[in-house]
Amino acid sequence: MNAATGIIDRTNKRERTLITPEGLAVPVTIAARGSRLGALVLDFVFIFLALLVIQIVLLLVLGGVIDDTMESLDENVSGAAEFVIIILILVVFLARYGYFLAMELGPRGATFGKRILGVRVAARNGGRLTPEAVIARNLLRDIELFMPLIFLMIAPSGEAGNAGIAGMIWFLIFMLFPFFNKDALRAGDVIAGTWVLEAPRTKLAEALSTQGAAAKGSSMVTGVKYEFGDEELSIYGEHELQTLERMLRDAQPEALSAVHETICRKIGWDPGAGDERAFLEAFYGQLRAKLEGDMRFGKRKADKFS
Incomplete structure (x- = not known):
């Protein structure tokens, strides 16, 4: 990695x-x-x-x-x-x-x-796309695309001389830059970190079939019933829901513990320990219900930044 x-x-x-x-x-x-x-x-x-x-x-x-x-x-x-x-x-x-x-x-x-x-x-x-990153990658398009096209039009005519030909070759390197790296990055992507x-x-993935808190409404370990308000559920969107679903399916304890702690910190809960899966199943079930309810009224939250 x-x-x-x-x-x-x-x-x-x-x-x-x-x-x-x-x-x-x-x-x-x-x-x-x-x-x-x-x-x-x-x-x-x-x-x-x-x-x-x-x-x-x-x-x-x-x-x-x-x-x-x-x-x-x-x-x-x-x-x-x-x-x-x-x-x-x-x-x-x-x-x-x-x-x-x-x-x-x-x-x-x-x-x-x-x-x-x-x-x-x-x-x-x-992280989230910043205005600085978007501005940088788009301003660099002048060097990557528009200026090469100008040189391609001028250099063959002989008006720009050897300088025009050299400039054309230089800017063609920018145009071909995505073919020189495995992530197909433009020079603008490299500068902007994008x-x-x-x-x-895609639609919301098929609901996760659980036998824990998401299905019964309470923890099978402690009997605690986890309930979250709209403000707490609004921190995430469809992208995070599907990511959480994959993690619940994989059931890797370390990953579940880390996500449990992250969500608790974001919504102001005490993370505790020992009941992470029940907490995440309940959060998943209620977040899914909220997103599906919003979609019926034409509201979609693609991710936590929306």
Whole structure:
């Protein structure tokens, strides 16, 4: 296992195990390079279509002003024309940067293209995606993608000379960077501490069949009945529920004890000892019931960050 990232290599070259800050071992799968490329292409198609629609609307609403602007490019530009130019600049800027930043900072950590292809951005340390990380990985896209494309267009024409060819080779290295490491990381991922994982659409897993506190409502060891309030159950979502289910199925005492202590600390309970499984079964059963009840009213909590 890599102590720095908590990654354990499996038979499948894209499978990893991520250790979260709470000590939970979460199996993840690195997204295929083709899926990442497809998602990026889809995102650019969406951005292009959105800009096209905005342009059509502006032409319909402000057609006269735009015509005046084009005619007076070499003359003094009117106030209305300046306003239109500012709007166009802001729209292009938001389309280029705002789309990726807003979508990846959302609870799903994915743009529309990534959602369609079933992938998402995640922090390699198992924590929450920070604005700094998302901004860093997206700003670096200029170096990885846009500047290489410019050099590819300029260098062959001979206008940039040897410097252009050298620059093209240098930036092509950034474009091919995902093929040089096993986790398919872009240079932006390396700087930001992120990676792109598979995130297929799934429903809540089939309910865990237990004979303990989750089924009977009380501990078979101590007779204690564990009841949790909405505020206590709201600390986790579907992702954590499924992780807890896997741990209950595996029944590793050390892992159950660590998770029991983590949950107790988060909800302000005294961890105690000796009745960890009953506590976790009860928490699992009530958390599942709450999430399923919320889903019936159209509310979904994907994970603890949602």
